[in-house]
Amino acid sequence: RNRIGNIPLKWYDGYDHIGYDILGNKIPRPSKSALQQLLEKVDDPQALRTIWDPVEHEGHRLSDRDIQLLENIMKNKYPNPEFDPYPDTIEYVQFKRGENPFDMDRPKHQFTPRKGEVMKVGRMVKHM
Numbered sequence: 186r187n188r189i190g191n192i193p194l195k196w197y198d199g200y201d202h203i204g205y206d207i208l209g210n211k212i213p214r215p216s217k218s219a220l221q222q223l224l225e226k227v228d229d230p231q232a233l234r235t236i237w238d239p240v241e242h243e244g245h246r247l248s249d250r251d252i253q254l255l256e257n258i259m260k261n262k263y264p265n266p267e268f269d270p271y272p273d274t275i276e277y278v279q280f281k282r283g284e285n286p287f288d289m290d291r292p293k294h295q296f297t298p299r300k301g302e303v304m305k306v307g308r309m310v311k312h313m
Contacts, residue, residue, distance in 0.1 A: 194239055203242060215242050 189204035197203050202211035226232040235244040254264045
């Protein structure tokens with residue numbers, strides 16, 4: 186395995202190797218030409234499921250689950266198909282009919298302040 190760490194790969198562009206293994210030995214660059222790589226992709230039926238890791242210089246096959254996750258991300262869906270964004274709610278507070286203040290139909294005049302209340306608040310503001 187390549188042990189170069191988290192550094193830019195372009196630092197190794199001028200060298201004949203791509204990094205070092207765990208024992209400190211140089212890891213040579215892959216000697217495949219672009220034509221050989223293309224022919225391998227054409228012959229491989231799983232080529233569309235393979236991604237190339239430039240650090241490790243090897244291909245990784247994607248499972249059906251990985252492809253489903255990528256498709257969901259591209260469609261702006263939740264990555265995990267089993268995730269339920271709208272789970273059933275648990276009613277912590279249960280009101281009986283008439284106990285919940287939002288259940289009752291109240292006339293509009295009950296929400297507007299009365300004339301005496303308006304005058305009282307006006308006097309309080311004036312004394313401030």
